[in-house]
Amino acid sequence: MEISNKFPGGNIELICEKDNEVFIEREIRNDGGYFYWAFCVTGAQGKTVRFRFPHSTRVGRFGAAVSHDLKSWFWSNSKELVEKKDAFTYTFAPDETRVYFAHNMVYSEEMLCDFLQSNNIALETFTQTKKGRNVPCFSIGEGDTLVLITSRHHACESTGTYLLQGFAQGCLEKRPSGIKFLFVPFVDYDGVVDGDAGKGRLPHDHNRDYGETVLYPETAKLQELADSGRVLMNFDLHSPHHDGWINDYPYIMKFAEGENEIYEKVSKKWIRLTKNDANSMTYTGEQDIEHGAKWNETTLPCNKNYFLPRTKLHACFLVETPYFALEDNRFEQDKAITLGYHLYEAAYEVFCDAAKR
Numbered sequence: 001m002e003i004s005n006k007f008p009g010g011n012i013e014l015i016c017e018k019d020n021e022v023f024i025e026r027e028i029r030n031d032g033g034y035f036y037w038a039f040c041v042t043g044a045q046g047k048t049v050r051f052r053f054p055h056s057t058r059v060g061r062f063g064a065a066v067s068h069d070l071k072s073w074f075w076s077n078s079k080e081l082v083e084k085k086d087a088f089t090y091t092f093a094p095d096e097t098r099v100y101f102a103h104n105m106v107y108s109e110e111m112l113c114d115f116l117q118s119n120n121i122a123l124e125t126f127t128q129t130k131k132g133r134n135v136p137c138f139s140i141g142e143g144d145t146l147v148l149i150t151s152r153h154h155a156c157e158s159t160g161t162y163l164l165q166g167f168a169q170g171c172l173e174k175r176p177s178g179i180k181f182l183f184v185p186f187v188d189y190d191g192v193v194d195g196d197a198g199k200g201r202l203p204h205d206h207n208r209d210y211g212e213t214v215l216y217p218e219t220a221k222l223q224e225l226a227d228s229g230r231v232l233m234n235f236d237l238h239s240p241h242h243d244g245w246i247n248d249y250p251y252i253m254k255f256a257e258g259e260n261e262i263y264e265k266v267s268k269k270w271i272r273l274t275k276n277d278a279n280s281m282t283y284t285g286e287q288d289i290e291h292g293a294k295w296n297e298t299t300l301p302c303n304k305n306y307f308l309p310r311t312k313l314h315a316c317f318l319v320e321t322p323y324f325a326l327e328d329n330r331f332e333q334d335k336a337i338t339l340g341y342h343l344y345e346a347a348y349e350v351f352c353d354a355a356k357r
């Protein structure tokens with residue numbers, strides 16, 4: 001049996017392996033003790049192996065996310081040590097020569113490329129990272145006015161990228177003229193490729209990079225767009241903490257005082273659309289955070305606070321989508337994509353009204 005971190009997003013360090021038990025020492029490149037991990041196992045056909053982490057809060061309530069191709073994922077459903085959330089057990093079928101395991105259902109670059117190819121959308125370059133990689137982006141529609149959709153300001157927060165794809169699917173079906181929808185699926189692209197958690201990186205992560213001391217070219221480019229006055233509104237899609245409390249529900253950060261008209265409109269419609277669709281994860285609006293409450297602070301340097309006053313509609317949707325969610329609303333790839341599709345539908349009228357002006 002071989003365990004490797006040599007694939008985009010992979011990041012563990014193995015300490016020892018004995019009697020079909022594997023101890024993972026740490027998830028490398030996880031500044032601030034964050035919980036993201038991903039690794040690949042080959043040559044374990046027919047074995048039952050228990051994987052154990054040195055810390056709790058590493059495995060979700062449905063077990064590990066499992067994949068054979070980094071595109072299609074399922075939950076291992078390991079119920080072991082659920083309380084400590086520090087282990088999972090997997091039985092490898094005789095034909096399972098290569099299996100990827102991760103904290104959550106990673107949205108990979110291959111998935112993005114498949115989506116773009118099957119819809120004849122060109123892959124473009126947003127900017128170059130500090131390490132010289134090209135940051136992928138794509139656009140749908142034409143116009144001077146922009147609607148901006150971003151995910152992975154925090155590299156490991158894949159759930160948002162599923163919503164981004166669903167949003168793009170809605171956009172392909174119908175869209176108002178004169179608006180260009182610009183998608184940046186992997187804002188911290190270096191972090192995504194290198195397997196960083198990203199969140200809490202020192203001296204600060206991508207979402208804390210807004211303001212005067214900008215460290216990352218991707219954020220600099222996003223600020224440039226915000227300052228251009230061309231952005232109608234933006235959607236910044238994240239994942240919350242591991243699980244528990246409001247982290248088990250999709251939720252939105254409300255806008256500034258007296259500026260929640262668009263939020264109310266979109267939120268109400270999104271609730272209705274997802275409630276009536278058994279193939280979508282549901283959003284209830286009940287966990288949305290008031291402006292100025294909890295960590296929805298007014299003075300924090302972040303994407304939302306930078307964009308909000310600079311967008312034409314003063315509308316910035318920071319949406320958090322859970323890694324696992326609850327049993328009756330569990331995170332599945334298709335259902336998360338549909339949740340994003342409904343977010344687009346919920347905002348469609350706002351786009352159309354703005355396009356008419």
Ligand SMILES: [Zn+2]
Pocket residue numbers: 153154157199207238239
């Ligand atoms: Zn985040």
